[in-house]
Amino acid sequence: MNAVEAAGVWKFYGDFPALREVSFGAAAGGCLALLGRNGAGKTTLLRILAGLARAGRGQVRLLGGDPRDRETRARVGVLGHGISLYDELSARENLELFARLYGLNDAPRRAAAWLERTGLERVADARVREFSRGMRQRLAVARAFLHEPRVLLLDEPFTSLDDRAVELLQGLLAEAVAAGGAVVLSTHQLREALELATHVVLLVRGRLAHTGERTAAMLEDPGWLYRQYGEG
Amino acid sequence: MRERILILLAGIAAGLLAHNLFIILLQLPDERLQGAVFRVIFFHVPDAWTAFLLFFAAMVASILYLATGNLRYDAFAVASTEVGLAFALANLVTGMIWGANIWGTPWTWDARLTSMLIGCLLYAGYLMLRHAVEDPTERAKNAAVLSIIAFADVPIIFFSIRWWRRMLHPEPVVWGGGFMSPDYWRMLFLNWAPLLLLAAVLLAIRMRQEEQQRELEALRRRAHAL
Amino acid sequence: MMRFLRQSLAVAAKDLRAELRTKEALNSSVAFALVILLLFSFAFEPTEDQTRQIAGGLLWLAFAFAGALILNRSFARELANDCLDALVAAPLSGAALFLGKALANFVLLLAVELIALPVFGVFYGVNWTRQLGPLMLVVVLGTWGMTVVGTLFSALTVNLRMRELMLPMLVYPVMVPALLAAIQLTSPLVMGQPLDGELMVWLRLLAAFDIIFTALTLALVETVLVR
Numbered sequence: 001m002n003a004v005e006a007a008g009v010w011k012f013y014g015d016f017p018a019l020r021e022v023s024f025g026a027a028a029g030g031c032l033a034l035l036g037r038n039g040a041g042k043t044t045l046l047r048i049l050a051g052l053a054r055a056g057r058g059q060v061r062l063l064g065g066d067p068r069d070r071e072t073r074a075r076v077g078v079l080g081h082g083i084s085l086y087d088e089l090s091a092r093e094n095l096e097l098f099a100r101l102y103g104l105n106d107a108p109r110r111a112a113a114w115l116e117r118t119g120l121e122r123v124a125d126a127r128v129r130e131f132s133r134g135m136r137q138r139l140a141v142a143r144a145f146l147h148e149p150r151v152l153l154l155d156e157p158f159t160s161l162d163d164r165a166v167e168l169l170q171g172l173l174a175e176a177v178a179a180g181g182a183v184v185l186s187t188h189q190l191r192e193a194l195e196l197a198t199h200v201v202l203l204v205r206g207r208l209a210h211t212g213e214r215t216a217a218m219l220e221d222p223g224w225l226y227r228q229y230g231e232g
Numbered sequence: 233m234r235e236r237i238l239i240l241l242a243g244i245a246a247g248l249l250a251h252n253l254f255i256i257l258l259q260l261p262d263e264r265l266q267g268a269v270f271r272v273i274f275f276h277v278p279d280a281w282t283a284f285l286l287f288f289a290a291m292v293a294s295i296l297y298l299a300t301g302n303l304r305y306d307a308f309a310v311a312s313t314e315v316g317l318a319f320a321l322a323n324l325v326t327g328m329i330w331g332a333n334i335w336g337t338p339w340t341w342d343a344r345l346t347s348m349l350i351g352c353l354l355y356a357g358y359l360m361l362r363h364a365v366e367d368p369t370e371r372a373k374n375a376a377v378l379s380i381i382a383f384a385d386v387p388i389i390f391f392s393i394r395w396w397r398r399m400l401h402p403e404p405v406v407w408g409g410g411f412m413s414p415d416y417w418r419m420l421f422l423n424w425a426p427l428l429l430l431a432a433v434l435l436a437i438r439m440r441q442e443e444q445q446r447e448l449e450a451l452r453r454r455a456h457a458l
Numbered sequence: 459m460m461r462f463l464r465q466s467l468a469v470a471a472k473d474l475r476a477e478l479r480t481k482e483a484l485n486s487s488v489a490f491a492l493v494i495l496l497l498f499s500f501a502f503e504p505t506e507d508q509t510r511q512i513a514g515g516l517l518w519l520a521f522a523f524a525g526a527l528i529l530n531r532s533f534a535r536e537l538a539n540d541c542l543d544a545l546v547a548a549p550l551s552g553a554a555l556f557l558g559k560a561l562a563n564f565v566l567l568l569a570v571e572l573i574a575l576p577v578f579g580v581f582y583g584v585n586w587t588r589q590l591g592p593l594m595l596v597v598v599l600g601t602w603g604m605t606v607v608g609t610l611f612s613a614l615t616v617n618l619r620m621r622e623l624m625l626p627m628l629v630y631p632v633m634v635p636a637l638l639a640a641i642q643l644t645s646p647l648v649m650g651q652p653l654d655g656e657l658m659v660w661l662r663l664l665a666a667f668d669i670i671f672t673a674l675t676l677a678l679v680e681t682v683l684v685r
Contacts, residue, residue, distance in 0.1 A: 013367060050547050054369075054684065068684065074549040082540025088476040100468040101548040103461055127479075143544070298681060353631040360627065364618045374614055377678045378628065381610075384674055385632050392635035392663055396642065399656065 001064055003028040003151055003182030004049060009058035011044050011206075018044045020206045022058070026182050028150075031173065031196045033214060034186040035225060036203035042186035043081070043155055045203070049184065050078045050153050062151050074102060077149030079157050083140035087129040091120050091139050094128060095146060102147040114142040118168060134162035141169055145176075152176055154185040158192040166192055194219050204229055234440075238433050245429035252423045269333035273416075276326035278424035279319045280348065282431050284386075286316030287355065291383035294376035303446060306372035309379055310362060311438035315431055317355050323348055343397040347390045354382045368446065462554050469550075469558025474565060476535065483531040484566060491524035491574040499581055509582045514644035517578060518637055521571050522604065526626045528566050529608035532559050533616040542616070552680030556609060564605045571597055588650035596647065599664045600640030603671060607632050610675040613682045639664040 002025030011019040019041045026032040036042045047053040048060055051067030065072040078084075085094050095111035104110050115121045118138040128136060144152065157169060173183055173196050187193035194200075194214060202210040202225055209229045218225055256271050290312040297305035327345045328338035339345070358378050365371040477484060498516055502508075509516070536542035545555055579586050586593065611629050615621045630637075639660040646657060653661065 047543075050543075051684070052543050052546055056369075070549040070551065073547060076547070078544065078547045080540050080543055082538075082543070084540050084544035086472065086476055086541060087539065088479045089472065093472075093475065097468055097472050098544070098548065101465055101545070101550050103465075103549060350631055350634050357628045357631060361614075361624065364620060364624060373681060377610075377614065377682055380678065381607075381632060381671075381674060384670065385635070388635045388663075388667060388670070392638050395659060395663070396638055399642075 002026055002061075003063055004032070004153075004184055005059075005061040006045070006049065007059045007061075009045070009048060009060060010056045011041070011048060011053070012056045018206050019048075019055075022203070022206075022208050024201050024208060024211050026184050026199065028182045029177060029180045030198040031177050031183040031185065032199045032201060033193050033197035034184060034201050034203065035188070036186070037188070037226075039205075040203040041206040042203055046080075046153050046155050046184070046186055050076065050080075052078075074147065075150040077144040077147065077152045079140060079144040079152075079154040081155055083136050085128050085136065085139055085143060088127060090125045090127055091115060091131075092124045094139065095142060098143050099146060104147060110146055114146045118142045119164070133160070134165050137161050137165045138168060141165065141172065145172055149176075150181050152181060152183045152185075154183070156186055156188070158187065158190050170196060191219070191222060194222055200225065202226075202229060234436075238436055241429050242433045245426040245433065248422075248426035248429070252419070252426065256419065256423075269330060272326045272330050274419055274423045275427075276323060276330060277420055278427045279323035279326060280344070281424060282427050283316045283319040283323060283348075283351075285428075286312045286319065286431060286435070287351070287383055287386065290316065290379050294379035297372055297376045303368070303372060304443070306376065307439050307442040307446070308435075309372075309376065310359075310442055311435050313355055313358055313379065314438055315434045317352060317359070318434070319427070319431065320348055320352050320355070324352065341397065343390075343394040346397070347393045350389050350393070351386060354385065358382060368449065462551065465550050465554040466558040466561065469545075469555055470561040470565075473532070473535070473559060473562035477531075477562070477566060483528050484569065487524045487527045487566075487570045488573050490527060491520045491570055492577055494520040494523060495574065495578055495581055504582070506583055509584050510649045511645055513578075513584065513586065513648040514641035514646075517571075517574070517644055518600065518641050520574055520578075521567070521601070522630065522633070522637060523626075524570055524574070525567050525601075525604055525608065526629070528563060528570070529605075529612050529629070530622055530625050532563050532609055532612040534612070534621065537616065546683055552683045553676045555683070556613070556676065556679040559612075560605050560609045563609055564602060567601050567605060568597070571601065584648065586648045589647040589652065592653040593644065593647045595653075596640055596643045596661070596664070599661075599668055600636060603636035603640075603664065603668045604629075604633060606668070606672050606675050607636075610679060610682065613679060636664055636667045639667070 004026035006025070007023050009019055009022040010017065022041075022045060024032075034042050034045065044053070048055050049062065049067060051062075051073060060067055062072050062076055067073070067076070086097075089097070092111055092115060095114055096107045099107035099110045112121070112124070115124045118141060120135060120139060120142070123131065123135065128139065131139070141157075144154070152173070158166060161169065170192065173185075177183055177196070177198075183196070185193055185196075197214040200210070200212060200214045200218060201208060210225065252274070256274055290309045293305045293309040293312060297303070297309060324345060327342070327348075331340060331342065331345070332338040358375060361378055362371055362375050365374055495516070498520075504512065533542070536545060575586060578584070608625070608629050611625055611632075615624045615628070618624055642660045643653070643657055643664070647653065651657070
């Protein structure tokens with residue numbers, strides 16, 4: 001049984017089919033890169049996997065359970081386009097809030113540990129509103145990982161990250177995979193993402209065009225896969 | 233087949249209505265105190281009963297939609313609410329005609345009319361909400377929630393407004409059970425029948441329209457997907 | 459149960475903390491309430507006696523209109539930075555999220571009202587503290603009714619284009635019984651009448667409204683939050 005499973009997923013926005021008959025699985029201990037141009041449906045698919053939206057048709061399973069189940073949600077980490085942090089709260093307050101929402105008993109300690117890990121301990125009590133972009137992203141990463149999720153769903157996580165943040169994220173993801181977690185991340189074709197990936201899935205206009213292992217060829221020339229499927 | 237049933241029902245409704253109107257206008261004597269315009273009550277009161285029934289049905293359909301996810305219930309809910317709103321407005325208009333006749337002024341903040349007016353605002357809000365949401369599933373879901381809240385509120389609204397008016401105007405309302413002869417009661421119910429039939433016909437037509445709209449959307453989706 | 463409460467309180471604390479740091483909604487709401495009170499006194503120039511008689515309507519209209527600003531902000535504040543997504547993805551029941559936000563809104567609404575009341579007393583030259591205890595009870599009950607319905611509709615309308623218009627249009631008709639009861643109770647209390655006799659019917663109505671709609675909104679909120 002795969003850690004992440006999608007079967008026959010369709011999603012409609014009014015008339016428009018954003019996803020058509022998408023079926024794939026991501027195993028534990030692996031990292032799946034979800035490739036596709038803008039508008040191919042990557043974000044839509046990730047949102048459905050994360051339980052933020054409902055599939056029009058088809059089924060989604062995370063760790064064998066419905067993404068909307070609370071027990072399942074407690075073991076899933078989500079990093080979307082927005083940083084999902086409150087500007088008016090301090091870094092520490094943000095992390096403690098989410099630690100509490102995820103049912104962690106030692107929220108202050110956990111938050112402090114992650115602040116150190118992401119190099120933000122010196123600005124722990126400053127408001128997020130004052131942070132630079134790189135700092136915000138590192139904090140967002142802390143928020144996504146702090147409850148030690150078994151499944152990680154990330155939407156274009158490496159886009160416009162500074163070097164420090166890229167290094168941090170790559171390290172955390174590698175750790176998660178090594179510990180037996182499952183990672184699904186979407187990306188255009190960034191090398192940083194492809195390096196980590198063990199498997200690759202390509203979405204073309206809402207349909208699954210390719211699924212398979214991530215090959216060395218893909219790493220050398222990320223655009224290769226797109227050209228295979230006429231995406232140029 | 234379906235069209236024929238609807239036409240049949242409409243025909244029966246029309247027939248009953250004609251029959252009733254004949255009696256109402258020509259055979260029933262003028263009511264002692266209120267004169268000829270009093271006859272509008274035979275539409276005014278059943279309009280309210282019909283509107284309530286339709287709003288109640290809409291709430292039930294909304295609950296069923298939330299429980300099953302079947303959009304057919306959503307189509308029923310919107311059709312029922314729209315037709316109910318039409319009857320509610322008819323109730324208000326006939327009430328104002330009657331009021332203008334008996335009290336000299338169309339609007340006197342009478343408890344029943346005021347409550348019905350608030351009900352109209354509630355359900356007009358329901359229709360506004362539907363127009364504001366584009367995704368059909370989201371629309372159905374949010375509208376269902378509103379429909380349930382609205383109908384739960386209806387009895388509370390009626391009670392509160394009635395208590396408010398009773399505190400201000402302790403005299404009894406002019407017409408009531410005691411003032412009406414059995415002939416009138418019989419006619420009230422007799423006239424409710426064609427109105428119910430009319431409601432059923434309108435409901436069926438509107439519901440079919442809503443479902444056809446959805447079929448069209450689905451076909452368009454499939455065409456896009458090809 | 460404990461977890462539910464802890465999560466609700468975490469959400470409530472978060473909302474209050476964020477609002478108290480910017481005071482955007484709070485300031486505009488207080489300003490709006492004061493402007494309404496001011497405009498009414500220009501428009502109608504009531505005598506002290508008249509004011510006491512219409513105090514209920516005057517105050518609750520000001521509370522209702524100013525309150526809409528706070529209620530609107532409630533779920534709207536989650537849209538920035540995609541915070542709503544993170545909340546919905548967290549293992550937080552819809553009811554816990556709703557309750558947390560409702561509690562925060564309740565506190566903020568009360569704050570606006572407790573600022574508006576003394577200002578009302580000063581502008582209109584009215585002593586409104588003769589039945590302070592019962593009056594506070596009515597304020598609390600009426601505000602809770604408005605909070606609970608308004609918070610649900612804030613969630614319902616969060617993604618709509620015309621949210622600022624739709625929220626009041628949907629909330630006010632639903633609120634009619636509670637507003638009516640609150641108004642009918644407030645005027646006599648401001649006039650110094652004790653809370654008994656016929657007024658108890660209004661109090662019971664207000665309490666019933668609160669109980670029914672708290673239950674109903676808690677039951678329906680999960681449906682509204684997952685799209």
